[in-house]
Amino acid sequence: MSEDEDLDALRAAVRGLLGATPEANAWARLCGEVGVASLAVPSRYGGTGAGLPEVCVVLEELGRTLTPCPMLGSAVLAAAALLGTHDDDSCARLLPGIAAGSTTAALVWAGRDGQWDPAAPACHWDGRLHGEAHYVLDGAAAEVFVVAARTDGGVRLFEVDPADTRRTGSTPLDATRPLATVALDGCPARPLGTAADQTAALAHVRDVGCVALAAEQLGTAAHCLDTTVAYTKQRVQFGRPIAHFQALQHRMADLHVLVETARSTVWAAAEAAGTVGAGAPTGAAGPTGAGGPELPLLAGVAKVHCTEVARRAAAEMVQLHGGIAITWEHEAHRYFKRAHGGAQLLGQPHEHINRLAALVL
Structure with a gap:
């Protein structure tokens, strides 16, 4: 099969499994039957030594369903940091x-303060680790901390x-x-690698994480759009489905364009990154996946744009569903919270805009 066919088959397998599994x-x-946790390794x-495009396919589907699992935190961020x-x-x-x-x-x-600055992590080392880290993905259940x-x-x-x-x-x-706060009070630790300064490696982890998170946000936005379009075909006002009203058609058309541009930013960044790791050890089989020089720029663009698209799509989902969308029983509030919560991870949009300005000016 071609690469596109492989990605479509992966998408179909993940979507089908998520739709049929509690x-x-x-x-x-997902791990046992599809091997999603192995894609970045x-x-x-x-x-399986796959690339970031395969990882993004999985995260897009997880963003559609909001399935709680350690794909982003463990199989992407922690794996990329180790590599x-x-x-x-x-x-x-x-x-x-x-x-x-x-x-x-x-x-x-x-x-x-929620700063994912590669040069200024929350903790410090003086022979032991000290400090307190926040917003640790899957931190309460993890068996290993990096x-x-x-x-x-x-x-x-x-x-x-x-x-x-x-x-x-x-x-x-x-x-x-799931998020956790981790306190390290003179904690023993094992240094990883021999490099005196791993700031660049951590910056690459942030870029990879931003692309993966953007793919998840894309899935969230696409689900909001699909659900809203379907609802407007069912809800009747003045004797006709509200999907016939031109003003709503314009709003949904605008949202469709935003979702498709978000998709373009995700795939441009994913293809620039190649594989997830910032390079395998010398002599390792398979591609090193260091990412091209354009990755920091494209990853920042994807994070900024997909954050805004997810928030816009979730807001439109709430508004166009009307009163039902603000009830606890409806799913709209879950997608609204995911869109706004995801905006804070790995740097807020304005932080990445400042970083993008420094890259291009």
């Missing part, structure tokens, strides 16, 4: 479990046993996105 069982089936570490350390021994020890979905890893990075910390020589990544930390599950705006 949320509680979805992650086990090179074959030498038990993965970026070029630590072959640690990758060989940790990545097979992540690829199988049997181990959940979490990247511990941002502080209370902690970004400041050191005298720059930013380094460390492996930490969650049992040596104090972690507390958060009460997020979006209940379908």
